[in-house]
Amino acid sequence: MVNQILFLGLVVALTCSIAFAFEPKPLQDFCVSDTSSSARVNGLVCKDPKLAQANDFFFSGLHLTGNTSNPVGSKVTPVTASQIPGLNTLGISIVRLDYAPWGVNPPHTHPRATEILTVLEGALHVGFVTSNPDNRLITKVLQKGDVFVFPVGLVHYQQNVGNRNAVAIAALSSQNPGVITIANAVFGSNPPISAEVLTKAFQVDKSVVDWVQSKF
Structure with a gap:
Protein backbone atom coordinates (compact mmCIF):
# COMPACT_ATOMS: atom_id res chain seq x y z
CA MET A 1 0.00 0.00 0.00
CA VAL A 2 2.82 2.39 0.93
CA ASN A 3 4.58 1.61 -2.35
CA GLN A 4 1.41 2.37 -4.28
CA ILE A 5 1.06 5.73 -2.54
CA LEU A 6 4.70 6.56 -3.24
CA PHE A 7 4.27 5.56 -6.89
CA LEU A 8 1.13 7.69 -7.21
CA GLY A 9 2.92 10.63 -5.65
CA LEU A 10 5.80 10.23 -8.12
CA VAL A 11 3.39 10.16 -11.09
CA VAL A 12 1.65 13.34 -9.85
CA ALA A 13 4.98 15.09 -9.37
CA LEU A 14 6.18 14.15 -12.84
CA THR A 15 2.88 15.26 -14.37
CA CYS A 16 3.14 18.64 -12.67
CA SER A 17 6.73 18.98 -13.83
CA ILE A 18 5.69 18.33 -17.42
CA ALA A 19 2.76 20.75 -17.13
CA PHE A 20 5.07 23.58 -16.11
CA ALA A 21 7.88 22.65 -18.49
CA PHE A 22 7.05 25.34 -21.05
CA GLU A 23 7.06 28.42 -18.81
CA PRO A 24 7.98 27.82 -15.15
CA LYS A 25 6.19 29.72 -12.43
CA PRO A 26 7.72 33.14 -11.74
CA LEU A 27 9.83 33.50 -8.60
CA GLN A 28 8.62 37.03 -7.87
CA ASP A 29 5.35 38.98 -7.93
CA PHE A 30 6.04 40.20 -11.47
CA CYS A 31 8.84 40.82 -13.94
CA VAL A 32 7.98 43.87 -16.03
CA SER A 33 10.07 43.68 -19.18
CA ASP A 34 12.87 46.19 -19.63
CA THR A 35 12.59 47.15 -23.29
CA SER A 36 15.78 49.20 -23.09
CA SER A 37 17.94 46.19 -22.20
CA SER A 38 20.00 44.49 -24.92
CA ALA A 39 20.55 41.34 -22.84
CA ARG A 40 19.52 38.07 -24.49
CA VAL A 41 17.53 35.72 -22.28
CA ASN A 42 14.76 33.14 -22.73
CA GLY A 43 12.04 35.73 -22.36
CA LEU A 44 12.55 39.39 -21.47
CA VAL A 45 14.81 41.05 -18.93
CA CYS A 46 13.09 42.42 -15.81
CA LYS A 47 13.33 46.04 -14.82
CA ASP A 48 13.56 47.17 -11.21
CA PRO A 49 10.13 46.32 -9.68
CA LYS A 50 10.21 49.66 -7.84
CA LEU A 51 9.89 51.34 -11.26
CA ALA A 52 6.74 49.41 -12.22
CA GLN A 53 3.71 51.53 -13.09
CA ALA A 54 0.05 50.74 -13.77
CA ASN A 55 0.57 51.18 -17.50
CA ASP A 56 3.05 48.27 -17.45
CA PHE A 57 0.04 46.01 -16.83
CA PHE A 58 -2.42 47.76 -19.15
CA PHE A 59 -3.48 47.65 -22.81
CA SER A 60 -6.27 49.55 -24.54
CA GLY A 61 -7.55 48.55 -27.94
CA LEU A 62 -9.43 45.25 -27.92
CA HIS A 63 -12.68 47.17 -28.35
CA LEU A 64 -11.50 48.29 -31.79
CA THR A 65 -12.59 46.33 -34.87
CA GLY A 66 -9.68 44.81 -36.77
CA ASN A 67 -9.19 45.56 -40.46
CA THR A 68 -10.29 42.45 -42.36
CA SER A 69 -9.82 43.88 -45.87
CA ASN A 70 -7.11 41.39 -46.83
CA PRO A 71 -7.04 38.18 -48.93
CA VAL A 72 -8.06 35.90 -46.02
CA GLY A 73 -10.68 38.22 -44.52
CA SER A 74 -9.49 38.15 -40.92
CA LYS A 75 -7.40 40.18 -38.49
CA VAL A 76 -5.65 39.09 -35.30
CA THR A 77 -4.93 41.75 -32.66
CA PRO A 78 -2.42 40.28 -30.17
CA VAL A 79 -1.86 41.25 -26.55
CA THR A 80 1.38 39.53 -25.53
CA ALA A 81 4.34 40.61 -23.43
CA SER A 82 5.27 42.88 -26.34
CA GLN A 83 2.09 44.91 -25.74
CA ILE A 84 1.88 44.51 -21.94
CA PRO A 85 5.37 44.44 -20.37
CA GLY A 86 3.88 43.16 -17.12
CA LEU A 87 2.89 39.88 -18.79
CA ASN A 88 6.55 38.89 -18.88
CA THR A 89 7.06 35.50 -17.10
CA LEU A 90 3.34 35.11 -16.32
CA GLY A 91 2.72 32.55 -19.07
CA ILE A 92 -0.45 33.97 -20.63
CA SER A 93 -1.57 36.21 -23.49
CA ILE A 94 -4.74 37.06 -25.36
CA VAL A 95 -5.83 37.99 -28.88
CA ARG A 96 -8.87 39.51 -30.53
CA LEU A 97 -9.92 37.92 -33.82
CA ASP A 98 -12.10 39.70 -36.37
CA TYR A 99 -13.59 37.91 -39.37
CA ALA A 100 -15.28 39.36 -42.43
CA PRO A 101 -18.26 37.36 -43.75
CA TRP A 102 -16.80 33.97 -44.78
CA GLY A 103 -13.32 35.14 -43.78
CA VAL A 104 -10.81 32.64 -42.40
CA ASN A 105 -7.98 32.56 -39.91
CA PRO A 106 -5.85 30.20 -42.05
CA PRO A 107 -4.43 26.89 -40.79
CA HIS A 108 -1.62 27.64 -38.35
CA THR A 109 0.02 26.42 -35.16
CA HIS A 110 1.17 27.93 -31.88
CA PRO A 111 4.39 26.10 -30.98
CA ARG A 112 4.36 27.27 -27.37
CA ALA A 113 0.72 27.53 -26.33
CA THR A 114 -2.67 25.92 -26.01
CA GLU A 115 -5.47 28.24 -27.14
CA ILE A 116 -8.98 28.59 -25.73
CA LEU A 117 -11.31 30.59 -27.97
CA THR A 118 -14.63 32.24 -27.11
CA VAL A 119 -17.03 33.51 -29.78
CA LEU A 120 -18.36 36.99 -29.00
CA GLU A 121 -20.34 37.63 -32.19
CA GLY A 122 -21.35 35.53 -35.18
CA ALA A 123 -20.77 31.86 -35.97
CA LEU A 124 -17.44 30.15 -36.57
CA HIS A 125 -16.54 26.80 -38.08
CA VAL A 126 -13.38 25.75 -36.22
CA GLY A 127 -11.15 22.72 -36.29
CA PHE A 128 -7.76 21.19 -35.54
CA VAL A 129 -5.84 18.22 -36.95
CA THR A 130 -4.29 15.54 -34.75
CA SER A 131 -0.66 14.55 -35.24
CA ASN A 132 0.71 11.75 -37.46
CA PRO A 133 -0.19 9.11 -38.37
CA ASP A 134 -3.94 9.68 -37.92
CA ASN A 135 -4.20 13.36 -38.95
CA ARG A 136 -7.81 13.30 -37.77
CA LEU A 137 -9.78 16.52 -38.30
CA ILE A 138 -11.85 17.53 -35.26
CA THR A 139 -14.36 20.27 -36.10
CA LYS A 140 -17.37 22.09 -34.72
CA VAL A 141 -19.55 25.08 -35.56
CA LEU A 142 -19.55 27.58 -32.70
CA GLN A 143 -22.20 30.16 -31.88
CA LYS A 144 -22.03 33.29 -29.72
CA GLY A 145 -20.83 32.36 -26.23
CA ASP A 146 -19.36 28.98 -27.27
CA VAL A 147 -15.82 28.01 -26.25
CA PHE A 148 -13.34 25.71 -28.03
CA VAL A 149 -9.81 24.54 -27.21
CA PHE A 150 -6.92 24.07 -29.66
CA PRO A 151 -4.18 21.90 -28.09
CA VAL A 152 -0.61 23.22 -28.15
CA GLY A 153 1.27 22.74 -31.41
CA LEU A 154 -1.59 21.31 -33.48
CA VAL A 155 -2.65 22.81 -36.82
CA HIS A 156 -5.96 24.65 -36.43
CA TYR A 157 -8.16 27.24 -38.14
CA GLN A 158 -11.40 29.22 -37.91
CA GLN A 159 -13.87 30.33 -40.59
CA ASN A 160 -16.76 32.75 -40.32
CA VAL A 161 -19.77 30.86 -41.64
CA GLY A 162 -22.17 33.78 -41.60
CA ASN A 163 -23.05 36.77 -43.74
CA ARG A 164 -22.03 39.27 -41.07
CA ASN A 165 -18.84 40.02 -39.21
CA ALA A 166 -17.73 37.68 -36.44
CA VAL A 167 -15.57 38.38 -33.40
CA ALA A 168 -13.75 36.08 -30.98
CA ILE A 169 -11.37 36.39 -28.06
CA ALA A 170 -8.72 33.75 -27.47
CA ALA A 171 -6.47 33.19 -24.46
CA LEU A 172 -3.12 31.41 -24.88
CA SER A 173 -0.95 29.67 -22.32
CA SER A 174 2.25 31.58 -23.13
CA GLN A 175 3.40 35.18 -22.96
CA ASN A 176 4.79 34.60 -26.47
CA PRO A 177 2.85 31.72 -28.08
CA GLY A 178 4.36 32.14 -31.54
CA VAL A 179 2.42 31.51 -34.73
Missing part, protein backbone atom coordinates in the same frame (compact mmCIF):
# COMPACT_ATOMS: atom_id res chain seq x y z
CA ILE A 180 3.35 29.49 -37.80
CA THR A 181 0.90 30.02 -40.66
CA ILE A 182 1.23 26.85 -42.72
CA ALA A 183 0.83 28.34 -46.20
CA ASN A 184 3.19 31.23 -45.46
CA ALA A 185 5.84 28.95 -43.95
CA VAL A 186 5.72 26.35 -46.72
CA PHE A 187 5.24 28.54 -49.78
CA GLY A 188 6.58 31.88 -48.57
CA SER A 189 9.80 30.95 -46.75
CA ASN A 190 12.86 33.12 -47.26
CA PRO A 191 14.74 31.77 -49.17
CA PRO A 192 12.09 29.59 -50.82
CA ILE A 193 11.90 25.86 -50.21
CA SER A 194 13.01 24.03 -53.34
CA ALA A 195 10.14 23.54 -55.79
CA GLU A 196 11.37 19.96 -56.29
CA VAL A 197 10.88 19.28 -52.56
CA LEU A 198 7.38 20.75 -52.57
CA THR A 199 6.46 18.94 -55.79
CA LYS A 200 7.18 15.59 -54.15
CA ALA A 201 5.68 16.56 -50.80
CA PHE A 202 2.35 17.69 -52.29
CA GLN A 203 2.45 15.30 -55.28
CA VAL A 204 1.57 17.98 -57.80
CA ASP A 205 3.15 19.35 -60.94
CA LYS A 206 6.02 21.82 -60.50
CA SER A 207 4.03 24.51 -62.33
CA VAL A 208 1.42 24.32 -59.55
CA VAL A 209 4.09 24.80 -56.89
CA ASP A 210 5.61 27.71 -58.80
CA TRP A 211 2.19 29.34 -59.10
CA VAL A 212 1.40 28.95 -55.39
CA GLN A 213 4.85 30.23 -54.37
CA SER A 214 4.31 33.30 -56.52
CA LYS A 215 1.31 34.21 -54.33
CA PHE A 216 3.54 34.54 -51.28
